Every structure is written in C-alpha cells, then in structure tokens.
Amino acid sequence: MKIIIVGDGKLGSTLTEQLSSEGHDITVIDHQSSVLNNSVNMHDVIGIQGNGASYDIQMEAGVPRSDLVIAATSSDELNILCCIVAKKLGAKNTIARVRNPEYSKQLQMMRDELGLSMVVNPEREAAREIARNLRFPSALNIDLFARGRVELVELRINKDSPIANKTLSQIGSLYKEKFLVCAVNRGNEVYIPTGNFVLHEGDRIHVTSPASDTMSLFSSLGIVHQKIRKVMIVGGGRITLYLTQQLLEMGVEVTIIEKEAERSRILCEYLPRANIINGDGTDREVLEEESIHEMDAFVALTGLDEQNIIVSMYAASCGVPKVLTKIDHILFPEIFTNTGIESVISPIRSTANQIIRFVRAMQNSLSSSNIETLHKLVGSRVEALEFRVKQKAPYVEVPLRKLETRDNTLIACILRDGMTIIPGGNDVIKLNDRVIVVAKNGNIQDLRDILK
Amino acid sequence: MNYAMISYIMGVIMNAEAALMLLPLAVSLIYRDGCVLPFLIPILLLAIIGVLLVHRKPENTTIFAREGFVVVAGAWIVVSLFGALPFVISGEIPNYIDALFETVSGFTTTGASILTDIEGMSRSLLFWRSFTHWVGGMGVLVFIMAIIPLAGGRSVYLMRAETPGPSVGKLVPKMRSTAMILYGIYILLTVLEVTLLKCGGMPFFDCLINSFGSVGTGGFAIKSASIGYYDNAYFDIVITVFMILCGINFNLFYLILTGHVLQALKSEELRCYLGIILAATLVITYDILSLYDGVAEALRYAVFQVASIITTTGFATADFNLWPPLSRTILVVLMILGASAGSTGGGLKTARLIILLKSIVRDIKKALHPRSFNVIQYEGKPVEESVVSGVGSYFALYMVISVVSILLISANEYDFTTTVTAVIACFNNIGPGLELVGPMGGYAHFNAFSKIILTLDMLMGRLEIIPLIMLASPAVWRHGKTKRRSL
Numbered sequence: 001m002k003i004i005i006v007g008d009g010k011l012g013s014t015l016t017e018q019l020s021s022e023g024h025d026i027t028v029i030d031h032q033s034s035v036l037n038n039s040v041n042m043h044d045v046i047g048i049q050g051n052g053a054s055y056d057i058q059m060e061a062g063v064p065r066s067d068l069v070i071a072a073t074s075s076d077e078l079n080i081l082c083c084i085v086a087k088k089l090g091a092k093n094t095i096a097r098v099r100n101p102e103y104s105k106q107l108q109m110m111r112d113e114l115g116l117s118m119v120v121n122p123e124r125e126a127a128r129e130i131a132r133n134l135r136f137p138s139a140l141n142i143d144l145f146a147r148g149r150v151e152l153v154e155l156r157i158n159k160d161s162p163i164a165n166k167t168l169s170q171i172g173s174l175y176k177e178k179f180l181v182c183a184v185n186r187g188n189e190v191y192i193p194t195g196n197f198v199l200h201e202g203d204r205i206h207v208t209s210p211a212s213d214t215m216s217l218f219s220s221l222g223i224v225h226q227k228i229r230k231v232m233i234v235g236g237g238r239i240t241l242y243l244t245q246q247l248l249e250m251g252v253e254v255t256i257i258e259k260e261a262e263r264s265r266i267l268c269e270y271l272p273r274a275n276i277i278n279g280d281g282t283d284r285e286v287l288e289e290e291s292i293h294e295m296d297a298f299v300a301l302t303g304l305d306e307q308n309i310i311v312s313m314y315a316a317s318c319g320v321p322k323v324l325t326k327i328d329h330i331l332f333p334e335i336f337t338n339t340g341i342e343s344v345i346s347p348i349r350s351t352a353n354q355i356i357r358f359v360r361a362m363q364n365s366l367s368s369s370n371i372e373t374l375h376k377l378v379g380s381r382v383e384a385l386e387f388r389v390k391q392k393a394p395y396v397e398v399p400l401r402k403l404e405t406r407d408n409t410l411i412a413c414i415l416r417d418g419m420t421i422i423p424g425g426n427d428v429i430k431l432n433d434r435v436i437v438v439a440k441n442g443n444i445q446d447l448r449d450i451l452k
Numbered sequence: 453m454n455y456a457m458i459s460y461i462m463g464v465i466m467n468a469e470a471a472l473m474l475l476p477l478a479v480s481l482i483y484r485d486g487c488v489l490p491f492l493i494p495i496l497l498l499a500i501i502g503v504l505l506v507h508r509k510p511e512n513t514t515i516f517a518r519e520g521f522v523v524v525a526g527a528w529i530v531v532s533l534f535g536a537l538p539f540v541i542s543g544e545i546p547n548y549i550d551a552l553f554e555t556v557s558g559f560t561t562t563g564a565s566i567l568t569d570i571e572g573m574s575r576s577l578l579f580w581r582s583f584t585h586w587v588g589g590m591g592v593l594v595f596i597m598a599i600i601p602l603a604g605g606r607s608v609y610l611m612r613a614e615t616p617g618p619s620v621g622k623l624v625p626k627m628r629s630t631a632m633i634l635y636g637i638y639i640l641l642t643v644l645e646v647t648l649l650k651c652g653g654m655p656f657f658d659c660l661i662n663s664f665g666s667v668g669t670g671g672f673a674i675k676s677a678s679i680g681y682y683d684n685a686y687f688d689i690v691i692t693v694f695m696i697l698c699g700i701n702f703n704l705f706y707l708i709l710t711g712h713v714l715q716a717l718k719s720e721e722l723r724c725y726l727g728i729i730l731a732a733t734l735v736i737t738y739d740i741l742s743l744y745d746g747v748a749e750a751l752r753y754a755v756f757q758v759a760s761i762i763t764t765t766g767f768a769t770a771d772f773n774l775w776p777p778l779s780r781t782i783l784v785v786l787m788i789l790g791a792s793a794g795s796t797g798g799g800l801k802t803a804r805l806i807i808l809l810k811s812i813v814r815d816i817k818k819a820l821h822p823r824s825f826n827v828i829q830y831e832g833k834p835v836e837e838s839v840v841s842g843v844g845s846y847f848a849l850y851m852v853i854s855v856v857s858i859l860l861i862s863a864n865e866y867d868f869t870t871t872v873t874a875v876i877a878c879f880n881n882i883g884p885g886l887e888l889v890g891p892m893g894g895y896a897h898f899n900a901f902s903k904i905i906l907t908l909d910m911l912m913g914r915l916e917i918i919p920l921i922m923l924a925s926p927a928v929w930r931h932g933k934t935k936r937r938s939l
Contacts, residue, residue: 045625046624
C-alpha cells in the first residue's frame with residue numbers, strides 16, 4: 001500500500017520502520033531535513049522536506065493516489081489540517097494524532113465530522129494500558145486478543161511457584177484451568193516451548209487463557225491476587241491526567257508528585273479528588289514523606305526515561321509490589337533484567353501498534369494476507385498473530401498433532417462461535433475459526449506459513 | 453565494518469556477472485568463433501566463488517555508508533578483474549594489464565582502447581567488450597538491486613555510492629522499484645535505438661554494439677574508424693539523438709512517463725545541458741566550415757562530436773584531431789563538463805557546474821555585501837549547505853586527482869597535449885583525447901604503469917572518486933577490529 005507519513009518524530013519514525021519493513025511504499029514528510037535523512041538512510045523510503053499540510057507538498061508526495069495518510073507532527077491542529085487537505089485531494093484513509101486533553105472529548109465527533117478514518121491519542125492509549133495492568137497487578141503485562149476475549153499474560157516464575165522445575169506437559173495435567181505457555185524469556189534468549197520444556201525460576205512466561213479464566217488461573221498458580229488500593233504516580237503529564245481519571249473511577253487512591261507548581265495547580269483543577277504533591281519525584285525525602293513503602297503500585301511517568309528508570313528502581317527496592325515504568329526512547333529491554341523494571345509502558349509503541357493494526361486490517365480487505373491483529377512480545381522478538389480461516393485449506397479439520405508445523409511456531413488459541421479453545425493435540429481448526437499463532441521468526445503472512 | 457554482509461553482496465555480484473557472461477557465450481556459440489572456453493572458465497570460476505560466498509546469508513544485514521562505499525568500489529574492481537579473463541584466455545589480448553584496461557574502460561563506459569586491430573577480434577569478445585558498457589552505464593549494483601533485494605532498507609547507501617551526481621534521490625519509495633524503473637527506461641531506450649538503426653540498414657550485430665556504446669555512453673565501436681566507418685547521415689543522427697538522451701538525468705524520463713512533461717522540461721539542468729550542446733555546436737560548425745563543403749555537413753559532424761564528447765561517449769565520425777584549435781579546445785572543455793547527474797555519462801556533471809557557478813556568484817556578492825544572506829536555489833529548491841560544500845570539495849578533489857595523474861603519466865615523455873588529454877579522457881570516461889590518443893589513435897603505446905594509473909582514473913571517474921579512496925583508506929578497515937567489546 002502507498003502510505004504517507006507526515007512528521008518524522010518519535011511516532012513517525014517508529015511507524016516508518018515498522019511499515020516499510022512490512023513492504024509498504026512509504027513517503028515521509030517533515031520540515032527538518034536532518035531527521036528525514038536519517039529515515040531515508042535507514043529504511044527503504046522516500047523523504048520530502050516541507051510542510052505536510054501544504055497543497056504543493058502533498059501533491060509532490062502523491063497524496064491523491066495514496067491509500068493512507070498518517071499525520072503525526074507535534075501539533076494537533078496541523079495534523080487535523082493535514083488530514084482534511086489529504087482527504088480532499090483524494091487520499092483513501094487518514095489518521096491524525098490528537099493529544100491535547102482539551103480535545104479528548106470531541107475526538108469521536110472530529111473523526112466523523114472531518115472524515116478522518118482514525119484519531120489516535122497516545123497518552124490516553126498508554127493510560128488505558130497502565131490501568132489494565134493495575135487491574136491485574138500480578139501479571140507483568142497483559143495484551144488483549146479477539147476484542148478482549150483472550151488475554152495474553154506475562155508472568156514471572158518465582159522460586160516457590162508450583163510450576164517451576166516441571167515440564168509443560170506435566171503442568172498441563174495438573175490444573176483444570178486451560179492455559180498454554182506460548183513464549184518463555186530466559187536471560188537474553190526467547191523460546192517457543194514444546195511439551196518437554198522445563199520452566200525454571202526467573203523465567204518470564206507468556207500465557208494465553210480465556211479472559212474469564214485468568215483470575216482462577218492466577219489463584220491456582222499460587223499467585224495471590226491483591227487488589228490495588230494506593231497508587232503513587234511521579235510526573236504530572238497528560239498520561240497522568242488520563243490515568244488518574246480512570247483510577248479514581250476504579251476507587252483507587254492516587255498520589256501524584258509533580259515538580260512544577262503551575263502544572264500541579266492545573267492538575268488540581270482537573271482532578272480534585274487526587275492527592276497532588278508539588279515536589280521533586282526523584283527526591284528521596286519527598287517519596288518517603290508520601291510513604292512510598294505503603295503503596296500497592298508505583299508508576300513513573302516523567303518526561304525523561306532515565307529519571308523514570310531510576311525512580312522505578314528505587315520504588316522496587318522499597319518493596320512496592322507493582323512498578324510500572326514509562327520508557328519511550330531506550331530500546332534495550334535486555335539490560336533491565338534484575339533491575340526491578342519489569343512492566344514497561346511505551347506510549348509511542350502502543351500508538352504505533354494501534355495504527356499498524358489498522359493498516360493490517362486495511363490490507364486484509366485488499367489482499368490475500370489474513371492477519372487480523374498482531375502483537376509484539378518480548379521486545380519485538382516474538383509475534384502473536386491472529387488469523388481468520390476464510391476458506392478450505394490443508395490445515396483445516398486436521399487434528400493439531402498431525403500438523404507438521406515449523407519450529408518456533410505455536411498455535412496458541414482457537415476461537416469458535418464465541419468459545420475460546422486452548423488447543424491440545426486432538427483439537428482441529430475449522431472453517432471461520434479465528435486462530436492465534438505465536439511465532440519467533442517473523443515472515444508469517446498466512447496461516448499456511450506455519451506449516452513446514 | 454560488517455564483513456559478512458560485504459562478502460555476501462560480493463558473492464551476489466559475482467553470480468550476477470557469471471549470468472551476464474552467458475550472453476557473450478551465446479554469441480560465441482551462434483557465430484562459432486571458438487571463444488566458448490574463454491567465457492566458460494570465468495563463468496565457472498565466478499559461479500563457484502559466488503555460490504560459496506552467498507552460501508550463508510549473514511544474520512546481521514545492517515550496512516552503513518562505510519560499507520556502501522566499500523561494497524561498490526570492491527564490486528567494480530572484482531567485476532573488472534574477472535571480466536578481463538576472456539580476453540586473456542582467448543589470447544586476443546595476451547597481456548592481463550591490457551585486458552584489464554580494456555575491461556575497466558568498458559564497465560566505466562570510457563571507451564578508451566588499447567586494441568590496434570579491432571576488426572580482427574572475435575565477435576563474442578567484441579560483444580562482451582561493448583556489453584560491459586551497457587551494464588556499467590546504469591550501474592552494476594543498481595542492476596542487481598532491480599532483481600534481488602540487497603541490504604534491506606539500507607540499500608540507498610549502495611545506490612548513492614554508485615550513481616553519479618551531487619545528491620541522489622529515489623524515484624519511488626522502494627529501492628527495488630526505483631532500480632527496476634531505471635533499468636526499464638534504459639532497456640526501452642536501447643531497444644528503440646537498435647530498432648531505428650536496424651531500420652536504416654545497419655547489420656544487427658553492429659546495431660547491438662553501437663546501441664550499447666551510445667546508450668551506456670561508452671564509445672567502443674567495432675571499426676577502427678568508429679561510427680565514421682558507416683559514413684551514413686541517418687546513423688549519425690540516430691546515434692546523436694540517443695547519446696544526448698542518455699546524457700539526461702533519468703529521473704526526467706520518469707517524470708515524462710508519469711505525465712509531468714512540463715515539469716521535466718522546466719528542469720534547470722536539462723536546459724543548461726541542452727544550452728551548452730547548442731552553443732558548442734554552433735561555434736564548432738562555424739569554426740570547421742572551411743574543412744567541409746557546406747553548412748549542413750559541418751553541422752552534422754559538429755553536432756555528432758559535441759554530443760559524443762559532452763555525454764562522454766567518445767564515438768567519432770571525424771578525426772577532430774585535425775580540427776582548428778578553437779574547436780579542439782571546446783571539445784576538451786566539454787570533456788570536463790560531462791553530462792547530467794543521474795545519467796549514464798561521466799565528467800563533472802552539469803548539476804555540479806550549476807551549483808559551483810552559483811556558489812561563486814554568491815561568494816562574490818558576499819564579498820561586496822558582507823552581511824548579505826543568500827541561499828542557493830537549484831531546480832526551484834534551496835540547496836543544502838552540505839551539498840554546496842560537497843560540490844566544492846568534489847571539484848577540488850577532482851582537480852587534485854587530475855593533476856597527480858597528469859604528473860604520473862608525463863613520465864611517458866609524450867607531448868603535453870597527449871598526456872593531458874589522455875588523463876582527461878580517461879578520468880571523465882570519454883575515451884579518445886587528442887594527438888596520439890585522438891579518435892584514430894589509441895592507448896596501446898603507454899607503458900604498463902601508465903595503463904594502471906589510467907585504469908584507476910577511469911574507475912575513479914565513474915564512481916566519483918570517494919568510494920575508491922574509501923577502499924584504500926586504512927581508517928575504514930581499522931574500524932572493524934576495535935569495536936568488539938562485551939557489554
């Protein structure tokens with residue numbers, strides 16, 4: 001597909017990287033040539049320097065013949081103008097990033113009235129992700145599949161965990177809850193396990209289970225589910241605003257530590273029920289004074305990755321059971337092992353994923369590829385893909401144990417008529433099923449690709 | 453330095469060359485000229501080494517500008533080293549240095565020859581000699597990128613290192629599609645010229661050879677008298693037109709094909725390029741009027757020669773060695789100016805000339821009005837300062853290499869004109885110079901050392917100096933050894 005990305009900032013370049021590697025024709029527009037040069041050098045894309053909302057630049061970029069225009073500049077208004085112009089010039093779809101909370105209530109209206117295909121708000125998306133994580137504090141991360149019916153939960157194996165030092169087939173027969181371990185992250189290696197795989201202490205495992213079973217699964221695994229009552233947030237930016245609104249609705253007590261007095265005042269206006277502290281979140285005194293030790297969860301949301309990492313490490317050392325860290329720039333997840341940083345939130349990456357899901361869905365309607373959704377796990381090294389079986393194929397109606405699948409791929413889940421099946425060897429894939437596949441080495445465009 | 457990836461790409465290139473050599477092999481089988489073995493041996497060699505190198509695709513396929521330059525320079529050298537083998541094995545050019553000179557002259561679309569008896573060569577060897585023009589004209593790596601994806605998103609480094617011009621852009625977002633479009637246009641032009649020449653009654657084999665020579669702006673002919681042998685005004689006109697076309701930036705053809713004819717015709721570089729051709733032709737026509745009967749004939753020879761020289765092809769219909777000094781000097785100046793950026797021609801490039809002149813004007817203005825602010829505009833867009841200074845330093849480098857080469861070549865004790873024009877003609881990828889190396893002369897009499905220098909000049913001219921200097925610079929190679937440190 002022909003995609004034009006306006007604004008080559010953090011979101012723009014993440015999208016450029018991902019979409020160009022998926023084989024789309026990408027044109028990037030930015031007013032700064034140095035940023036553009038980077039993108040053109042590293043990815044197979046074309047760069048145009050100029051104002052993305054101007055007619056001339058859009059014509060030069062070939063907007064009239066494009067399938068999608070994504071406006072991701074730093075200005076909301078420019079993004080919207082960009083999409084309106086593009087739409088009038090004949091672009092098939094447009095996506096705008098709008099992040100100002102003052103517009104957040106009119107996103108839907110703007111989308112419909114201005115003819116945009118999608119409006120994304122990275123901060124609100126990130127806040128939702130954090131809230132979801134806080135609802136299940138024992139999981140490190142949670143991803144949703146099939147419109148929320150299947151959950152992919154990341155857990156860590158502790159020393160006294162009942163499933164440590166057992167093979168997966170043993171574990172399967174021990175519990176009545178259906179679940180499947182789809183990926184194991186051990187040290188710097190990632191495994192797609194088979195039945196003989198033995199879990200060790202310290203492994204981080206990704207488990208699929210029907211959303212309704214997750215709770216009882218946790219209790220069976222000896223993971224105590226503790227409801228979060230008190231949360232401390234450092235940094236009072238836009239994510240904090242959205243997140244606190246949601247947490248207050250859930251009845252959670254929220255303490256926000258914000259450095260700037262003016263910002264603290266604004267937060268007070270929006271969030272009268274939250275406890276807002278004007279102080280430096282990296283100051284130990286301030287954290288102790290607000291009794292960080294008694295918190296059930298700690299969320300680091302300042303604008304600096306480094307600061308977030310440091311305060312999160314401190315919070316973990318204080319014994320806060322659930323620590324969430326916002327990290328946008330630093331992309332070396334492997335260095336965080338054993339530092340106390342376990343749940344990482346990246347607004348840019350979540351938004352990029354949201355847009356990429358939209359692009360995939362668009363492409364599905366155009367081409368033969370059948371990927372419905374895609375999640376990247378373990379620092380993008382493992383993909384979980386959702387497929388829909390639309391026609392008869394060699395893998396349909398064959399017991400799974402008879403299918404010769406490629407190494408490092410796994411059928412994690414089958415969804416049929418509202419039922420969620422965690423498949424065993426005797427299950428079969430039927431027509432119109434949705435199938436979730438976990439795979440280590442990309443390049444899977446169709447369910448057929450998992451066969452040898 | 454990603455050595456694994458460099459050797460992988462080298463392997464791909466060697467396989468590609470083996471495949472390209474199948475064509476002259478087929479020619480040899482058709483004409484039964486006994487040159488099957490001389491092609492078969494290099495093909496097998498290339499295929500075996502190539503397959504060994506390609507055998508495992510490296511895990512880390514990331515390349516940077518550094519690797520891009522090294523791969524391109526290395527590729528051109530390797531391709532030339534093996535491309536010279538058929539001449540040596542067949543015994544028709546027994547000396548390897550001579551054969552290498554001839555092959556590099558082919559790939560770099562120079563057209564300078566050490567052959568004294570062209571008509572006595574085997575047909576398949578002549579075909580290979582001219583076919584190298586065609587492959588080298590648009591670029592070896594661009595050709596490969598059109599067929600197989602190399603180096604993923606980073607392949608722009610390869611294209612940038614191989615394609616001539618101050619700043620290289622893609623036509624469409626995907627590198628591979630860009631390469632395909634470029635080669636599509638290239639093939640279209642070749643087929644058109646072959647057809648037009650054939651319609652004029654030229655033998656098919658000659659049509660191919662002369663089309664390769666003009667579309668690739670190379671200049672190898674299969675007659676000692678070059679195109680003058682045919683003495684046919686129709687052929688002269690067809691070849692002139694195609695030489696001029698192939699000296700135009702290929703991006704403009706793409707613009708025309710996508711319906712932006714007006715935009716293409718507005719191109720500053722195109723207008724400047726055509727303007728130079730027109731002016732040079734008029735002056736030379738007037739200057740040589742007394743040598744030929746009538747304006748029409750003088751014009752025919754003048755325009756052919758101007759087109760042949762400015763596009764750095766190097767075909768000849770007349771011995772311009774015998775022309776008056778003014779015409780000869782104009783031709784030498786045209787040699788240096790060269791064709792447009794992004795074309796198959798060599799030389800300094802019209803784009804550089806325009807930017808250079810504009811920056812001179814700006815600097816004079818700046819001297820008069822020290823506080824004045826001025827941005828250089830080219831093709832209706834402001835030129836980045838890095839490009840302007842890049843053009844300036846390229847020109848300086850170009851002069852340095854020229855002067856050093858002239859000094860080294862002067863050891864041959866030939867007259868000044870021969871020495872200087874030999875270097876200019878090789879470095880700018882033209883072929884014939886003046887006096888001893890004139891259109892009816894050749895490079896056979898130079899000593900081995902001079903031939904090697906001229907061979908390097910040809911490569912540097914085609915790849916625009918930097919890649920070869922990179923390859924020779926120890927700093928580039930040292931980089932790889934010090935970087936390994938565990939985290």
